[in-house]
Amino acid sequence: MVADMRTIGLVGGGVIGAGWAARFALAGYDVRIFDPDPEIGRKVDEVLANARRAQARLLGALLPEEGTIDIATSLTDAVARADFIQESLPENEALKQRVLREIEAAARPDVVIASSTSGLLPTRLQSAMAQPDRFVVGHPFNPVYLLPLVEVCGGSATSAATRDIAAALYAACGMQVLHVRVEIDGFIADRLLEALWREALWLVNDGVATTAEIDDAIRYGAGLRWSFMGTFLTYRLAGGEAGMRHFLAQFGPALQLPWTKLVACELTDELTDRIATQSDEQAAGISLRDYERKRDDCLVDVMTALRANDFAAGATVKAHAARLAAAQPARVPGAALLTAQVDTAWIDYNRHMTEWAYLKLFGDTTDVLLAQIGAGPDYVAGGHSFYSAETHLRHLGQARLGETVAVTTQVLGHDAKRLHIFHTMTGAGDAVIATVEQMLIHVDAKAGRAAPMLPGVAAAVARLATDHADLPRPAAAGRNIALPAG
Amino acid sequence: MVADMRTIGLVGGGVIGAGWAARFALAGYDVRIFDPDPEIGRKVDEVLANARRAQARLLGALLPEEGTIDIATSLTDAVARADFIQESLPENEALKQRVLREIEAAARPDVVIASSTSGLLPTRLQSAMAQPDRFVVGHPFNPVYLLPLVEVCGGSATSAATRDIAAALYAACGMQVLHVRVEIDGFIADRLLEALWREALWLVNDGVATTAEIDDAIRYGAGLRWSFMGTFLTYRLAGGEAGMRHFLAQFGPALQLPWTKLVACELTDELTDRIATQSDEQAAGISLRDYERKRDDCLVDVMTALRANDFAAGATVKAHAARLAAAQPARVPGAALLTAQVDTAWIDYNRHMTEWAYLKLFGDTTDVLLAQIGAGPDYVAGGHSFYSAETHLRHLGQARLGETVAVTTQVLGHDAKRLHIFHTMTGAGDAVIATVEQMLIHVDAKAGRAAPMLPGVAAAVARLATDHADLPRPAAAGRNIALPAG
Numbered sequence: 001m002v003a004d005m006r007t008i009g010l011v012g013g014g015v016i017g018a019g020w021a022a023r024f025a026l027a028g029y030d031v032r033i034f035d036p037d038p039e040i041g042r043k044v045d046e047v048l049a050n051a052r053r054a055q056a057r058l059l060g061a062l063l064p065e066e067g068t069i070d071i072a073t074s075l076t077d078a079v080a081r082a083d084f085i086q087e088s089l090p091e092n093e094a095l096k097q098r099v100l101r102e103i104e105a106a107a108r109p110d111v112v113i114a115s116s117t118s119g120l121l122p123t124r125l126q127s128a129m130a131q132p133d134r135f136v137v138g139h140p141f142n143p144v145y146l147l148p149l150v151e152v153c154g155g156s157a158t159s160a161a162t163r164d165i166a167a168a169l170y171a172a173c174g175m176q177v178l179h180v181r182v183e184i185d186g187f188i189a190d191r192l193l194e195a196l197w198r199e200a201l202w203l204v205n206d207g208v209a210t211t212a213e214i215d216d217a218i219r220y221g222a223g224l225r226w227s228f229m230g231t232f233l234t235y236r237l238a239g240g241e242a243g244m245r246h247f248l249a250q251f252g253p254a255l256q257l258p259w260t261k262l263v264a265c266e267l268t269d270e271l272t273d274r275i276a277t278q279s280d281e282q283a284a285g286i287s288l289r290d291y292e293r294k295r296d297d298c299l300v301d302v303m304t305a306l307r308a309n310d311f312a313a314g315a316t317v318k319a320h321a322a323r324l325a326a327a328q329p330a331r332v333p334g335a336a337l338l339t340a341q342v343d344t345a346w347i348d349y350n351r352h353m354t355e356w357a358y359l360k361l362f363g364d365t366t367d368v369l370l371a372q373i374g375a376g377p378d379y380v381a382g383g384h385s386f387y388s389a390e391t392h393l394r395h396l397g398q399a400r401l402g403e404t405v406a407v408t409t410q411v412l413g414h415d416a417k418r419l420h421i422f423h424t425m426t427g428a429g430d431a432v433i434a435t436v437e438q439m440l441i442h443v444d445a446k447a448g449r450a451a452p453m454l455p456g457v458a459a460a461v462a463r464l465a466t467d468h469a470d471l472p473r474p475a476a477a478g479r480n481i482a483l484p485a486g
Numbered sequence: 487m488v489a490d491m492r493t494i495g496l497v498g499g500g501v502i503g504a505g506w507a508a509r510f511a512l513a514g515y516d517v518r519i520f521d522p523d524p525e526i527g528r529k530v531d532e533v534l535a536n537a538r539r540a541q542a543r544l545l546g547a548l549l550p551e552e553g554t555i556d557i558a559t560s561l562t563d564a565v566a567r568a569d570f571i572q573e574s575l576p577e578n579e580a581l582k583q584r585v586l587r588e589i590e591a592a593a594r595p596d597v598v599i600a601s602s603t604s605g606l607l608p609t610r611l612q613s614a615m616a617q618p619d620r621f622v623v624g625h626p627f628n629p630v631y632l633l634p635l636v637e638v639c640g641g642s643a644t645s646a647a648t649r650d651i652a653a654a655l656y657a658a659c660g661m662q663v664l665h666v667r668v669e670i671d672g673f674i675a676d677r678l679l680e681a682l683w684r685e686a687l688w689l690v691n692d693g694v695a696t697t698a699e700i701d702d703a704i705r706y707g708a709g710l711r712w713s714f715m716g717t718f719l720t721y722r723l724a725g726g727e728a729g730m731r732h733f734l735a736q737f738g739p740a741l742q743l744p745w746t747k748l749v750a751c752e753l754t755d756e757l758t759d760r761i762a763t764q765s766d767e768q769a770a771g772i773s774l775r776d777y778e779r780k781r782d783d784c785l786v787d788v789m790t791a792l793r794a795n796d797f798a799a800g801a802t803v804k805a806h807a808a809r810l811a812a813a814q815p816a817r818v819p820g821a822a823l824l825t826a827q828v829d830t831a832w833i834d835y836n837r838h839m840t841e842w843a844y845l846k847l848f849g850d851t852t853d854v855l856l857a858q859i860g861a862g863p864d865y866v867a868g869g870h871s872f873y874s875a876e877t878h879l880r881h882l883g884q885a886r887l888g889e890t891v892a893v894t895t896q897v898l899g900h901d902a903k904r905l906h907i908f909h910t911m912t913g914a915g916d917a918v919i920a921t922v923e924q925m926l927i928h929v930d931a932k933a934g935r936a937a938p939m940l941p942g943v944a945a946a947v948a949r950l951a952t953d954h955a956d957l958p959r960p961a962a963a964g965r966n967i968a969l970p971a972g
Binding site: 014015118178184198206222226233234243255275278291294295306312352357360418 | 635637716726735789794
């Protein structure tokens with residue numbers, strides 16, 4: 001979290017404002033939000049429930065303690081004590097200008113005021129403010145609590161300090177800041193989105209394709225690439241060995257072809273009806289919240305997939321998780337070595353956690369144990385390591401999606417080259433879900449054979465074994481696999 | 487595979503043509519490809535190597551036996567014996583028209599001829615052909631061997647049978663067919679891509695943003711959503727509880743704002759230089775093939791993530807995998823149930839295959855075994871399943887990155903509710919790398935308890951056990967874990 005920032009004041013509680021409330025609260029900030037809508041409390045609660053579920057899948061036990069969300073009784077009540085203010089009203093310049101003046105009058109004079117506008121110019125929005133230097137645009141994308149992108153754009157009067165404060169807060173919430181260096185209507189992202197959107201409207205208007213066909217044309221093709229490479233890097237690769245210059249030479253002539261309408265489409269009542277009707281058919285009666293959860297599941301899984309590749313939004317999540325891990329409080333001795341929330345990627349077609357995922361979690365637990373006895377990555381880099389020689393896994397229950405599981409570990413025995421351990425995984429209600437018995441062999445990796453542990457590690461193993469000497473031996477230790485006799 | 491279709495003739499071996507060669511060969515078809523480029527053989531080999539790696543990560547043991555790829559000595563040599571022909575020449579209408587006539591003259595009269603054009607009109611392309619009814623556009627997206635989308639668009643003379651044949655072949659290769667019902671320049675996808683691309687060119691031209699900033703504006707935001715939802719469904723959700731009509735009312739006025747340039751940008755030498763230079767900086771010296779593998783890894787992982795959600799491209803992959811599983815040939819008793827190439831994602835910090843990856847491969851092998859005895863996904867959908875109760879894993883060697891490993895399976899015993907099996911994994915030189923002994927319990931999933939196997943499955947298990955009765959019992963069967971005595 002950012003130093004000296006505790007309470008965020010939000011003005012406007014639509015899809016974007018409620019999304020900000022969830023993003024900030026899940027990052028540990030307290031939120032006060034104002035919206036005249038009498039339903040604001042319920043709507044924020046629903047968005048927060050989805051956000052909490054999605055962020056837990058993304059970051060699990062690393063999430064900090066959640067901040068509070070209070071519904072403010074007035075604009076002044078929302079912003080008066082806030083350390084940062086974010087406005088998320090409809091895209092109406094005059095409305096925003098008026099409310100920004102009200103916010104400014106009610107807020108502390110040192111506080112940054114950001115606007116979520118998707119394309120109005122900050123220089124115009126700040127023009128009527130008494131302290132325009134503290135105003136900046138921070139443009140997020142729906143769902144705000146999951147998508148990393150936020151465009152930060154100052155107006156002519158915005159100070160560098162204001163931009164930096166907003167960027168630092170957004171980054172602390174796990175977002176990816178894109179500094180928009182040149183002030184322009186629609187900034188960068190919405191210019192691109194708007195161009196695609198206007199063309200899509202023409203295709204529906206002219207009866208070329210339905211809303212579902214247009215979505216399919218994106219999500220089965222370019223959309224998959226756009227999710228991690230954008231458009232220029234994609235086309236660079238499409239240019240093949242000759243690269244970007246070749247691509248431009250090859251497809252440049254297409255710029256002269258009538259491949260887009262390139263004028264804005266008029267949104268007539270007839271076109272509005274057509275789109276709304278096609279969109280209803282496409283949604284096939286699935287409720288908004290259900291679709292939002294589907295969207296969030298896909299987003300989390302796509303970002304988690306990219307995290308494994310340390311690329312694009314995945315690199316953002318990975319770096320954020322590392323920061324959160326570094327900020328974790330110290331563990332209580334004797335507690336579980338590992339806790340984890342069961343992820344969709346680990347679920348099989350029976351809707352239970354799949355077999356290899358158990359061994360992954362047990363293997364991760366062994367890594368934590370090895371780090372504790374001084375045999376972590378540095379030890380491995382020095383040429384010694386523990387290998388699993390033999391593993392006996394028993395399934396006694398099932399871990400289900402989203403369930404939090406914990407693994408505790410007991411040392412059963414050791415000698416100079418061997419470490420014999422027993423892991424127990426428990427789930428909800430401390431029910432034992434699975435156990436693993438393992439024989440680890442200490443090896444000299446260069447020589448490629450078993451070798452005695454180095455003295456520091458051997459001593460740590462002996463201490464751990466002494467600590468565990470009085471624990472009862474698990475009944476399943478030493479078990480073999482056989483059909484029942486008879 | 488499609489009945490009576492065995493050999494695909496390809497004309498043009500650039501990024502798209504070579505991608506088609508890999509897509510068809512990995513789906514089991516034999517390919518003959520012609521391109522006057524003397525480097526064609528090397529280029530196709532390189533693309534095929536990347537494609538093989540990516541498809542193996544996506545579909546693993548389900549991939550059919552790979553077809554051959556032969557470099558044809560002439561256009562006639564490529565197409566004369568082909569059962570289907572795909573043209574992938576540069577986007578030049580006159581060139582395509584001329585070569586299509588040559589293809590037609592050399593090909594069998596009953597064969598469909600498809601063009602990969604990204605936006606030229608099929609009615610014009612087919613206009614000089616003697617048999618225009620057998621011409622159709624099949625427009626794929628780079629990388630052709632991974633991205634599912636293919637736009638199928640006929641011209642005024644194209645027969646319905648031609649469209650159906652092309653669509654059936656593409657679907658058999660795991661692609662998602664989008665029928666373009668109204669013939670239009672750029673079809674559906676490239677109109678959208680072109681609108682976004684033209685706007686992106688303006689942003690670079692006007693100095694608003696660099697190629698890297700524009701890519702970031704996409705991949706950290708809308709690109710993540712586009713990868714599974716497209717644009718209309720995304721905006722429907724952005725409309726909140728009031729839905730699509732509300733979204734249109736709210737953001738419709740933005741259509742009047744100058745949020746895109748909406749005219750084609752002139753690709754001057756200066757702009758070409760700027761883009762090529764920025765793109766070089768963005769690529770940071772990473773080679774094309776390395777970037778292609780990064781792209782493929784991300785694409786595979788994104789599609790695999792979506793597969794877990796049974797949504798968008800993930801649903802396509804899931805359905806394709808199910809078809810491939812159903813088409814698995816009967817295996818020779820004693821032959822390997824699974825072979826796989828060790829993937830980067832499975833490698834630990836010791837540079838060996840990590841523990842859970844072994845169990846994943848053994849688990850995949852068990853899935854193949856279960857499919858063979860009639861207990862695959864359909865059986866599971868019917869409410870019965872086998873769960874692993876106990877697993878004993880021994881490591882006897884190490885699997886290294888890129889190594890091909892094979893798993894053979896022996897039935898050790900069975901009763902009405904249990905199946906006792908032993909898997910052996912071998913690597914290079916048939917050295918045994920690991921073994922797993924498993925006790926599987928047959929369950930009634932709804933009742934949540936062990937239950938007798940249904941008759942067909944029980945009979946298949948009995949047959950398999952009889953087949954394996956004479957095999958020697960593995961020495962390690964029934965083993966337990968213990969420190970050596972003394």
